[in-house]
Each structure stands twice: as structure tokens, then as C-alpha cells.
Amino acid sequence: MLQSRWSQANSLLCVGLDPDLTRLPAHLAGRDDAIYEFCRQIVDATHDLACAFKPQIAYFSSLRAEDQLEALIAYIKTRYPDLPVILDAKRGDIGSTAEHYAREAYERYGAHAVTLSPYMGHDSVTPYLQYPDKGAIILCRTSNPGGSDLQALPVRSTPLYLHVARLVAEQWNSNGQCGLVVGATYPQELAEVRAVVGDLPLLVPGIGAQGGDIEASVRAGRTASGQGMMINSSRAILYAGKGEDFALEARRVALETRDAINLSR
């Protein structure tokens, strides 16, 4: 699905949906369904520019708005059936609990893929792989400052994140369902990961508000065919405008970002 979307849309841009109630346009803020409506308009304004949408569940669950997340994903799947939806949840737990998280992500919300933490190892990921048509995107080298605390620790002289990359590419990905999260804030490390994982899809956060460099990231992370990446931008797109034309402003920034990515491919 992702492969065909990359080709069809000619885009590596993933639009992250992190609806922060304190940053919504004033004309939406009072509505009961404000975060759904905000995201829906962003989706409508950017769908043709995106290779995927990535709603972040924390922004919904902190507001007791799981129903709006359900409605949003259902809307995307109905209206734009070619667009993969990645539920950003970073789950990680023992097998019996992971079965319930997998049910939440794939059955309740109907996401095509979910992000996962690797810290608890293979049996914390296996339950997600039991859904043969679903994806599991595993944290490898994250874009935040604290990412180095564990991920950069040397394990027999190679950093932990490269062990995770190999573990996923060589073992957990036996059915072709896995991807990795590798931040744009470390292009050199993105290149190292790409070198060991073949064509594995990489979800790359960290451009936009987090300051990662688009050109360096694309050159470091692309596959031989110039694809293989979902380069995520959330806040820079969502909050590009604050008025009634916020969706148009979001489209403008999404277009610029997609084009900047394509120029570097």
C-alpha cells in the first residue's frame, strides 16, 4: 500500500496529526468536535500531497477524545482509501498485553500501522505481526535530545540503535511488515541505518519544528529508487496559520515541504 502510494502521489511527506487544543484556530476552538474538525480540514487540504497520515494518540487521549480519533481515521479511510494511516502510539508491553494494544490500534481504530517501542523485545512485537496486512514501525534512532541516552550506547562497539535496526530487518521483518523510526536530526545515523536495513520503510520525524535538515535526511535515508521514507512534519504544517484559512496555510507549507523533499531525492 505504501509502495503504491509513494509512486502514485510522488510524495514522501507524512502529515502528522497532533491536534493541540491550545493552538487551534479560534473559530474552531469552541466546538465539541474541535480536534476532529481541525484534523479533517488538514486532511482534506493536504491529502494529495501526502504519502501517509500519522495521528498521535496522546493528543486525543489527554482530552478524552478517543471518539474523535476513531471518527478521523474512519474519515480518512473512507475518503482517501489509498492513504495509509499510521497510529503513533509507541506501545511496548508483554505479549498478553500487546494483544490488547494491537486490537486497539488495528481493530478499534482501524489504523494500517502502529509505532512501537523495541525495549521489551520480540514477544512485545509479535502480537502485532499476527495481523498479516498491518504494519509495525519500531523506534530505532529517535529525533529528540534524550534519544542518545540509550540509543547511542555502545554495544560491542556499535550503537544500540544499529542493533535494533538489524534485529528488525533480519528477524522481526520476516513477513515484510516492519518499518523503523529514525529521526531527521541525525542524518549520518540515518545513513548508517539505511546501510544495514535494505529497502525497509523509514518513518523520519524531526524536520520542521524539531529542526532536522530535509536535504541531508533525504540523501541519507532514500532507497536506490528514491523512495523508502515517510518524512513526517506535524506542527510546522498544522499550525502554519491561525485564522479561518489555516487549512490553506497548512497546504502551502505541506506543498513546500513535499517539493523540498522531492528536490533532494
Next chain:
Amino acid sequence: MLQSRWSQANSLLCVGLDPDLTRLPAHLAGRDDAIYEFCRQIVDATHDLACAFKPQIAYFSSLRAEDQLEALIAYIKTRYPDLPVILDAKRGDIGSTAEHYAREAYERYGAHAVTLSPYMGHDSVTPYLQYPDKGAIILCRTSNPGGSDLQALPVRSTPLYLHVARLVAEQWNSNGQCGLVVGATYPQELAEVRAVVGDLPLLVPGIGAQGGDIEASVRAGRTASGQGMMINSSRAILYAGKGEDFALEARRVALETRDAINLSR
């Protein structure tokens, strides 16, 4: 709160609340509030034997039952105000997202503490520590088979989980808000962790259904005062009985477990 509960209740037993709809007693299974009611009866039957309750959020969110989790925690806090409630959610994300997860755990659900993954490092934990009266319990050495995939990797000849233990005890715990998750399935490693973290509270899953040894775990993990542990049992207590007397059966197993723990202190 935990310290006073350990002393007052003379118990290191944490009762895990993992309400699996397929395993509930038949007379409850048809109710709209089945998992709330099941957990509430378990709480009432075991509260005097427990040092904490630990609801696992996946079991609620897979069923679209966040409202029942809210009601359950509110019930525990109202009825048994001396009992800490640990929300088992194993969250881990960048700072701006972690703020929303912290709000979910502490404000929406009102939990006293939440479990977290350390994989994304310090800024993924900091937002939780901004709540000065709340706890953050961080995965260190987990009880599941895959726990070794990352946690046992050698970092400059010591395993990763010991690095996490030191990081939490020496840096993240500056305000005394942290604890660690260390599984009962590895008593030797529990002893190693205890040796480097002083009196830090340890949440110890893995006895009961997962097969960890109570006596070995208590000897390995207790502090000099014979406290410092929350030894979790979920399924062995919850599903001790299947009939209308399930709560009595749960109490019987909880009592045996508490006493077996106390015999080893």
C-alpha cells in the same frame, strides 16, 4: 504514600487489574460495565492485602472502555485513599507528546504513578516529573522472554538494564519521584539492580502466571528494612475463580501471595 502504605498494610503485594473480557465470570460478562464491576469487586476483596493497585490500560482501551477505567480509579481513590494507583501504560515519546500522556495519566485518570519506557531518554520522562506529587516507574529489566533482546546487551561490559538503573537512580530521580520495573523472572539481575539503586522502589512483575519465584525475588529485591518492592500479581489473582465467588477466590490467592512474600522478607 507508598512508604506509609508498605508499613501500614504490611504488604508488598501489588494487585494488577488486567480485565480480559473472555475470562470474566459468566454472571458479569453480559453487563455494560462488566470490566469495571469485575475490577471493583477484586479491589474490594483485596484492598487490605495490597500495597498498590495497577490497572493495565490496554485492557480498557482495546474495549473502548476508558470511562470504566476512569470510574475504577476514582472508586479506588475515594474508597481507599491510602492505596496508590499505578497506571500501567508504558508510555514513551518526545517531550511535547509526553506532556499529553502525562496529562492523560495524572489528570484525566488521576493515577498516582505511571509506567514509562526509557528508550527515548531524559526528555521523554521529564514532563511526568513536572508533577511533583506523582510517580514515574521506568522499565529496566522486564519479566518477558524478549526482555533480553535489548536489555541484556552489553554496554561497556555491563548490561543495558544496569545503565538504565543507574541513569534513573542517579539522574532522573533527583526529586525522589522514580521507580523501576524489574521482573521477578531474573532474581540475580534484581539483586544487581538493587545494589546500584539504593532504596528506589521496584515494581516487580513476573510472579504468578509468568512463573517467577517469590522467595528468590524478595531476597534479591528487598531493601534493608524489608520493603522497597511492589510485587505484582495480576492473572493468578484475577482469575483464581470463575464463578460468582470469584472475588473470594481472588482474596484467597492474594492472601497466600502476600503471606508467601512476607515469609521471605
